[in-house]
Amino acid sequence: MFKTSEEIIVIQAEATTPIPTGVVFWSHDKGTAKLIIQLKKGHINQTLSQGTIVPILLEFNSDTAAKGKGRHIYHAVIENALEGIVSIVLEDNILGYVGRVDGSVYIELPDSRSLDTAGRFTFDIKRSPIDEDVPELEDYYWQGFSEINKEFVDMKKKLDKAIIDFGDEKNDIVQEFHRKFTEVNTALTDALTEFEKGNFYPKPEADELFFGDADLATEEEAETGDSDQKLMTPLRVFQAIVKWTKDKFVSMTENETVLGIKNFANGLQVGGRNVLSQKGEIVFDHTSETDSSIQSGIVRFKRYGDWILV
Incomplete structure (x- = not known):
């Protein structure tokens, strides 16, 4: 009012x-x-x-x-x-x-x-x-003084709150440090326990266990595969497999040229379907079971050499 x-x-x-x-x-x-x-x-x-x-x-x-x-x-x-x-x-x-x-x-x-x-x-x-x-x-009054005083009071409140927040953050940092220190101390204790149990190998034993002085097969020896006395690293095993399988299989994903005469047990197919070859004679029937656009009847393809009859 x-x-x-x-x-x-x-x-x-x-x-x-x-x-x-x-x-x-x-x-x-x-x-x-x-x-x-x-x-x-x-x-x-x-x-x-x-x-x-x-x-x-x-x-x-x-x-x-x-x-x-x-x-x-x-x-x-x-x-x-x-x-x-x-x-x-x-x-x-x-x-x-x-x-x-x-x-x-x-x-x-x-x-x-x-x-x-x-x-x-x-x-x-x-x-x-x-x-x-x-x-x-x-006799004299300036409202701006009251406003400045209010700003000072508000600023002091914010400062006090910031000090409290910083104290909380400092406590969090100290607690995190103690947690990390505990983790490291636990890890050292566990390592010492394992060592006392004998679960560590001395370096000479470790070198011998991991073939430090073993007679390992070279790349040529691994690819030849003549000796069963040579130890092979995983790399040498992989190189030998690549050598043995080269030119013996057809890639399913890469482009390859296959020369010579090849006999296919079920005929030449793509995606499980017979295809017409470049030469020779072949008959292929196209029905509603192979193509939904055919309502009834049959479409027959015959190849004679380079000629195709429908």
Whole structure:
């Protein structure tokens, strides 16, 4: 719930007479005295880009302030950036004042430019009959200080949280180190146990076991296969198999030329089906069992030499 005053401030170069709003706020209007201002350029609402600050200066008479003027600076809340509507709510520290208050509006743009809108207005503050004690009037107030203080408090909270998070991360690193250390220590213990059980071979025995001085077959001896006294490594065995099977089989995957006369037990086939050879005579019947496009009957192929009869 607010007690509001809505005013229009036109941005212009000419000096103008302050707008007498006729508004009266009272000392008891704590947290509810709200000024709403719409900024215009001519007859068009002034759009406020992101990052724009709208300071509003409130001045009042004071016997204790320098030059006899107290100054409170507010950073207006941007209610509607497209329509150029901003607002402030009076702090308690000005409600102790009784008398006329002069207001002026300024704009600070994100690119460090700024302007005085030349907009001026006045309103009054009076003492509420119910208030015997009112907040102490402060000669000077800048809302930006409160904002900086809030940012400092928020930053400190984030820093404290970061310290806690770092502590948790440090504990995780220490625990991971201990886990790895335990794994290595366990592995060393197991290795020592196996060694004590005799599950390791001394190097001379290992060399003898793995043919360190054995008479191994050469590639030529492995391919010849004349001696059964030679030991062969897996490489020599593979080389011998390649040599023995060369030109004795037809590859199923690679292109090969097969010369000479070849007899096929079931006739010449491709994919399990008989094919017509280049020479000779052969009969092949094509029925619905071999081709679904044939409804009934038979298609018979006969080759006589290079001639095919259907």
